[in-house]
Amino acid sequence: MINIAVLGYGTVGSGVVEVINTNHKSINKRAGAEINIKYVLDLREFPGDPVQEILVHDYEIIANDPEVDIVVEVMGGIEPAYTFVKRALEAGKSVCTSNKALVAKHGPELMEIAREKDINFLFEASCGGGIPIIRALNSSLTADEIDEITGILNGTTNYMLYKMSTEGSDFNSVLKEAQEKGYAEADPTADVEGYDACRKIAILSSLAYGKFLNYENIYTEGITKITPEDMAYAADLGMSVKLLATSRKVGSDAFYAMVAPFLVGKSSPLYSVNDVFNAVFVHGNVLGDAMFYGSGAGKLPTASAVVADVVDEAKHLHRNIMTNWTSRPLELMDLDEVEGRFFVRVKGATVEQVQDIFGDTQIVNLKQLPGEFAFITSSMKQGEYQAKVEKLNGKVITMIRVKD
Numbered sequence: 001m002i003n004i005a006v007l008g009y010g011t012v013g014s015g016v017v018e019v020i021n022t023n024h025k026s027i028n029k030r031a032g033a034e035i036n037i038k039y040v041l042d043l044r045e046f047p048g049d050p051v052q053e054i055l056v057h058d059y060e061i062i063a064n065d066p067e068v069d070i071v072v073e074v075m076g077g078i079e080p081a082y083t084f085v086k087r088a089l090e091a092g093k094s095v096c097t098s099n100k101a102l103v104a105k106h107g108p109e110l111m112e113i114a115r116e117k118d119i120n121f122l123f124e125a126s127c128g129g130g131i132p133i134i135r136a137l138n139s140s141l142t143a144d145e146i147d148e149i150t151g152i153l154n155g156t157t158n159y160m161l162y163k164m165s166t167e168g169s170d171f172n173s174v175l176k177e178a179q180e181k182g183y184a185e186a187d188p189t190a191d192v193e194g195y196d197a198c199r200k201i202a203i204l205s206s207l208a209y210g211k212f213l214n215y216e217n218i219y220t221e222g223i224t225k226i227t228p229e230d231m232a233y234a235a236d237l238g239m240s241v242k243l244l245a246t247s248r249k250v251g252s253d254a255f256y257a258m259v260a261p262f263l264v265g266k267s268s269p270l271y272s273v274n275d276v277f278n279a280v281f282v283h284g285n286v287l288g289d290a291m292f293y294g295s296g297a298g299k300l301p302t303a304s305a306v307v308a309d310v311v312d313e314a315k316h317l318h319r320n321i322m323t324n325w326t327s328r329p330l331e332l333m334d335l336d337e338v339e340g341r342f343f344v345r346v347k348g349a350t351v352e353q354v355q356d357i358f359g360d361t362q363i364v365n366l367k368q369l370p371g372e373f374a375f376i377t378s379s380m381k382q383g384e385y386q387a388k389v390e391k392l393n394g395k396v397i398t399m400i401r402v403k404d
């Protein structure tokens, strides 16, 4: 028997208990032992819920119980999660977590402790909900030099953008729906401002490139400035607006990373990733293109990924299996040097002015928006775009990058 303790009985924690109870026979078979939930830690009481019988309020009980082999951290946030996880690892207990904030901030240190102790710190559910992307990067795509990861990594914002474009829903009501469905973070600012996607691309990039990408160095822009007018332009262009988290290798050893809304055309596999779904596009030098797609948030998809880590840890109780991450820092190049195309809405400018400054551009006029127009630039460095756009003297309403 392998005893586990679940820290946190919120959306994901209750999902973990439900998944283990629903599929216990096949899970035990795959783990090679019976998985027994010995404790659930939460400050609250749950009268009438069978979990009440194994509920504890004091982490010391778990930390000091030598029978607990695996600790499942699904509380979220940095503290007390960090302290609890570190103590568990130091006591020789493997840990799995869905906590992207914890992995992005303390991942290298926690992985190092797990490595020293020959146990595991796994975090499949921290990126892409139920999509098995961490395992793929750690143990499947190992023949490649990966040079791009671009993902739709936040289910809440993808759901919101989809509803805003297809149903014309307003920002606040659609955010409320995402919260009710259990997709959003406790503080949804992390979703709509792009911070959640930022932590996830930092984790995926660290695994893909084998060096630690500090999320604080990633340029991050959320979806709060996206308007129904932007959606109308996107529809007219046959494109969709997606919050993309991307990192790329440029040349032999330069990298950039960013999180921002992008206009995505129909030729991209990311165009049709809608609703709460997430997708991670990966390009490798010998693989070419691959895309991983699935449910990106929500109780059971996330719990499915957490329990898959429990199974892996049960199978490898005394062997460290996370190999592809080092603590060496991944330096990022200046974004001004990064090339791209830009969609720009202007008011009070003329097409001639725009063409004088930007040269060849694609012009878009919408009948329902008189007095303004939009244009898409040719490919240029971001610094070059900034210098040119200043010549429009405050006539720019908004700019959205174009995904090529």
Ligand code: HSE
Pocket (backbone or CB within 6 Å): 126, 128, 129, 153, 154, 155, 156, 157, 183, 184, 185, 191, 196, 296, 297, 298
């Ligand atoms: N708030 C996150 C999202 C949950 O919407 O993607 C899953 O990490």
